Amino acid sequence: MISKKDIRPELNLSSLTPDENFQNKVLRPILKLQHDILILTFKNWCVKQKVKLSDTKKDNFREFLDKSFSKNIVIRNLILGIIIGQFTSDEFLEYQKNASEYNRRIFTMAKQRLFDSFDEIKKDGNS
Numbered sequence: 001m002i003s004k005k006d007i008r009p010e011l012n013l014s015s016l017t018p019d020e021n022f023q024n025k026v027l028r029p030i031l032k033l034q035h036d037i038l039i040l041t042f043k044n045w046c047v048k049q050k051v052k053l054s055d056t057k058k059d060n061f062r063e064f065l066d067k068s069f070s071k072n073i074v075i076r077n078l079i080l081g082i083i084i085g086q087f088t089s090d091e092f093l094e095y096q097k098n099a100s101e102y103n104r105r106i107f108t109m110a111k112q113r114l115f116d117s118f119d120e121i122k123k124d125g126n127s
Contacts, residue, residue: 030086
């Protein structure tokens with residue numbers, strides 16, 4: 001039987017602290033695995049919010065991401081669900097020990113991934 005860990009991309013990153021280790025061994029591979037879902041979820045959320053990204057310049061996109069993640073609980077919970085839903089039971093227990101720090105790391109990495117995917121998000125004309 002294939003496990004959740006088996007389908008994740010393997011990233012060879014060094015870690016100095018337990019938090020970094022969890023980030024590099026669990027969070028980053030899951031974010032990479034879930035990249036397409038993250039993009040589609042964000043695009044769908046923008047459509048529902050009636051946000052016109054076609055008029056947005058990349059310079060303003062980071063500010064939009066920061067504002068969206070800080071003020072909108074819906075997009076925050078969607079992103080967390082996409083990531084946490086890929087945890088194993090042991091990973092979830094580890095996550096619960098320091099959830100606020102791991103959430104901060106998840107949001108930072110997700111925002112960067114979305115920012116780096118600006119052209120992909122903006123295309124297709126549906127947002």
